[in-house]
Amino acid sequence: MSPLSTVAPPTVKKTSSVGSRIRGGARYAPTLATLVLFILMFVVGAGMYPSFLSGQVLLNLFIDNTFLIVLAVGMTFVILTGGIDLSVGAVVALSMMVTATMLQNGWNPAIVILAVLVIGGGLGLLMGMVIQYFDIQPFIVTLAGMFLARGLCYVISLESIPVTDPFFTEMAQARIPLSEELFISPGVLIALVVVGLAFFILHHTRFGRTVYAIGGNENSAMLMGLAVKSTKILVYCVSGLCSAVAGILFSFYSLSGYSLAAQGMELDAIAAVVIGGTLLTGGVGYVLGSVVGVLVLGIVQTFIAYDGTLSSWWTKIVIGGLLLVFILLQRLFTRRTA
Amino acid sequence: MKSILKNRLAWPVIALVALLAVNQIFRADFLSLRMQDGHLYGSLIDIMRNGAPTILIALGMTLVIASRGIDLSVGAVVAIAGAASCAYIAASPEPASPVTAAMAVLIAVVAGLVLGVWNGFLVSTIGIQPIIATLVLMTAGRGIAQLITDGQIVSVTNDSYKAIGAGYLFTLPISILITAVVFILASVLTRRTALGTLIEAVGINPVASRLAGLRARNIIWIVYIFSAFCAAIAGLMISSNVTAADANNAGLYIEMDAILAVVIGGTSLAGGRYSLVGTVVGAFIIQTLTTTVYTLGIxxxxxxxxxxxxxxxxxxxxxxxxxxxxxxxxxxxxxxxxxxxxx
Structure with a gap:
């Protein structure tokens, strides 16, 4: 009796710590796998094309994908709670249309940006409230949101509207030099600030912890007394805000508003989040993983651009393939930890 | 009256009738049908003909949703089926012969079945959530369709092929007849045999149905294969109607319309009880809505x-x-x- 009891505690402690370490490792594994894949692709690219190795190619991945990074960040919040937001692409287009139209009518850029943020955040908030209060699947509500936002784009204008505002053109053309040869755009800084903010919110605030808790088990989160309702509404607001920011960044990038822009971008955002190691069932995943996910999508496009013989549709096929590989990987890890 | 209102189909049917009534008020000849050159013409026929691909896909989607799944890849399957059949016809030595058209249809249907097997494999054998499993094909599918057509819009000239989407038989458009046949087949297969009940059982509780001795996996295979089959037929209709395959735009957002039709028709996205009739009514509502917008001058x-x-x-x-x-x-x-x- 007594020898047993004296022996038992350390073994229990040991197995539990090993167990948690394995589980912890499994939690990071998909994200790490993405990072390894990204580095591998970069190395392979450098081996195939000498000019690939320049730092600017890496920085261009950021410059060309600022909006997607921000979108993926917003989507990460939603997916972490186990939801989905199909409206983001349409909200990006709506933000661009509102920006272009208001600027054309001579509004101050600061007011325009504020208005776009309010519209994006408001739409997200509205969708979140419908999802939460009426208990309708996020899929359907955000689908309706997508129709609404895309329809409003068409109502504003069917034509492409150019943006000629000096502030916007300045933001589009400005380059921030990092060294003699390397530079980034202001949009990259904004995207990185969004990523930093999201990282802080998810890992260092009560709201962030609640997001993870809801994705882990909504009922437990509720029983623990966490603010499940308001958090579930707010994640859609966050995603809407991110879509608005992405819309502004896309305006910086393209200097126009077009109602058909950003079609299918919601799929790219979801793909980036999944490739970045966030479980679609919610509860597990990292914003930084989603950023790496976007970079992987970006490097696939760069590869195809460098190759020259591959047609653009290979991008879609490769992204689909990557999506499959990472979903299978996730399946493997969840099965092991379950 | 109360019992009628309690019927799940009551609200969708009321909505459809109201929509049709609004149209009739604004355009007096809306509900009238007329014969011309041995074909039936009229707004109602137009609604049915334009809605045929959506109805078909929504029928497949209903069974998938009843099994607590979802199939996002149908739009991509539409594009692949159209691309495969048109590419075959364009490359064949006799692009105008009926035999070529028949082969093209066969190729499209086989392609659809293969894609359905793929989705079913991911969902049932690997056990991936349906929304994610079909997302893979949704993303990659359009790329595959573009690969088949080499990024071009492939146009074909084949009268037999054109008949699928634009032809008439017994005074009615062939696309409506095909849809009707698939609807009757699906209804008989699921309601006259145990299949429908089994699908609902899997949708309500997959674990319990498996423990009850039901091969849940096979049921899931069946619904995804049926869904892709419907999508392939719809792809044939869409490409045949314009006698061209557009890998980018054929069936774009049709998965959304189909899911909406199912939901409007009263089938819950949470799986379980479903109604094929409701889905058809739902698809008509969506199509009538589009027509209404034109009628009202919006x-x-x-x-x-x-x-x-x-x-x-x-x-x-x-x-x-x-x-x-x-x-x-x-x-x-x-x-x-x-x-x-x-x-």
Missing amino acids: PPEVTLVFKALVVLTVCLLQAPKARNLLRNLRPASPLRTKEKVAV
Whole structure:
């Protein structure tokens, strides 16, 4: 009796710590796998094309994908709670249309940006409230949101509207030099600030912890007394805000508003989040993983651009393939930890 | 009256009738049908013909959703089926012969079945969530379709092939007849055999149905294969109607329309009980809505806004929470309280 009891505690402690370490490792594994894949692709690219190795190619991945990074960040919040937001692409287009139209009518850029943020955040908030209060699947509500936002784009204008505002053109053309040869755009800084903010919110605030808790088990989160309702509404607001920011960044990038822009971008955002190691069932995943996910999508496009013989549709096929590989990987890890 | 209103089909049917009535008010000849050159013409026929691909896909989607799944890849399957058949016809030595058309149809259907098997494999054998599993094909599928057509819009000239989407038989468009046949087949197969009940059982509780000795996996295979089959036929219709395969735009967003049709028709996205008739009514509502926008003289670009509002309204009407809210707003009648006591 007594020898047993004296022996038992350390073994229990040991197995539990090993167990948690394995589980912890499994939690990071998909994200790490993405990072390894990204580095591998970069190395392979450098081996195939000498000019690939320049730092600017890496920085261009950021410059060309600022909006997607921000979108993926917003989507990460939603997916972490186990939801989905199909409206983001349409909200990006709506933000661009509102920006272009208001600027054309001579509004101050600061007011325009504020208005776009309010519209994006408001739409997200509205969708979140419908999802939460009426208990309708996020899929359907955000689908309706997508129709609404895309329809409003068409109502504003069917034509492409150019943006000629000096502030916007300045933001589009400005380059921030990092060294003699390397530079980034202001949009990259904004995207990185969004990523930093999201990282802080998810890992260092009560709201962030609640997001993870809801994705882990909504009922437990509720029983623990966490603010499940308001958090579930707010994640859609966050995603809407991110879509608005992405819309502004896309305006910086393209200097126009077009109602058909950003079609299918919601799929790219979801793909980036999944490739970045966030479980679609919610509860597990990292914003930084989603950023790496976007970079992987970006490097696939760069590869195809460098190759020259591959047609653009290979991008879609490769992204689909990557999506499959990472979903299978996730399946493997969840099965092991379950 | 009360029992009629309680029927799940009541609200969708009322909505459809109301939409048709609005159209009739604004255009007196809306509901009239006329014969011309041995073909039936009229707005109703147009609605049915334009809605045929959506109805077909929605039928497949209904069974998938009943099994607690979802199939996002149908739009991509539409594109692949159209691309495969048109590419075959364009490359064949006799691009105008009926045999070539028959082969093209066969190729499209086989392609659809293979893609259905793929989705079924991911969902049932690997056990991936349906929304994600089909997302893979949704993303990659359009790329595959573009690969088949080499990024071009492939146009074909083949009268037999054109008949699928634009031809007439017994005074009716062939696409409507095909859809009707698939609807009857699906209804008979699921309601006259145990299949429908089994699908519902899997949708309500997959674990329990497996423990009850049901091969849940096989049922899941069947619904995804059927869904892709319907999508392939719809792809044939769409590409045949314009005698060209457009890998980028054929069937774009059709998965959304199909899912909406299913939801409007009263089938819950949570799986379980489903109604094929409801789905058809739902698809008609969506198609009539588009027509209504034109009839009322609303600029067509507003269609999507209109659709969003209708979708939200219908979903809210069906959500139990919203219904309870409405019920509480009304003063409780003494009759109802009595009923409750009696129960």
